[in-house]
Amino acid sequence: MDANADIAQNIEAIRHTIPAGVEMVAVSKFHPVDRLRAAYVAGQRIFGESRVQELLDKIPQMPADTRWHFIGHLQTNKVRHLVGHASMIESVDSERLLELIDRESLRAGVVSRVLMQVHVAAEETKFGFSPDELIGYFERRGFESLQATHICGIMGMASNTDDEARVRADFAEIARTHRRILEAAPDLRGFDTISMGMSGDYPIAIEEGATLVRIGTAIFGHREY
Ligand SMILES: *Cc1c(COP(=O)(O)O)cnc(C)c1O
DSSP: OOHHHHHHHHHHHHHTTSOTTOEEEEEOTTSOHHHHHHHHHTTOOEEEESOHHHHHHHGGGSOTTOEEEEOSOOOGGGHHHHTTTOSEEEEEOSHHHHHHHHHHHHHHTOOEEEEEEEEOSSOTTOOSBOHHHHHHHHHTTGGGGOSSEEEEEEEEEOOSSSOHHHHHHHHHHHHHHHHHHHHHOTTOOSOOEEEOOOTTTHHHHHHTTOSEEEEOHHHHOOOOO
């Protein structure tokens, strides 16, 4: 089978399961650019990468209207290189990182669009704010000091488990965190993105309120790390 033909078919099949108003990031980390091009030809425009250098390497090899979402843990020493190249940084997992993104964006003369990463999953190792930490940030109105960063919403992951009830509860908690932030800061504008759901669980995420899903394996097949 031609793997690149599969990609177009996979995208088409997944699109049929995604309602209007929900966007899809094609998570292309660890996949070579010819696979991304096949997705582009099938109409996909937003790609997700988890390493700064890989993202930067791929940009010049793809058409100019390709949009890049950064979805991995962002090390502070890489912020300067990423700012201005990602249309969204989905994985802001500390106030320190957010402040650094803001400072570097100001310096570069760009406005960065970001999502705050919320941690609700069972796994200890995942990065992100707890729901209460994140709500606290908005109650304190920390965002008011940002000069070149627009917080567009939140991103999260469900527990890595076959227990569908647990996965659903995790997504519900992410959506509830988004609502509670809007209650804490009702004047927030453009805080409307809830990024949640991956290949194995995105239909549940959509039922629980996702506006953006991040799908890798179901489009590109398994990654070779
Ligand atoms: C790798 C990754 C995905 C995609 O996962 P799949 O199971 O391959 O769809 C989504 N979100 C994040 C944050 C990731 O790191």
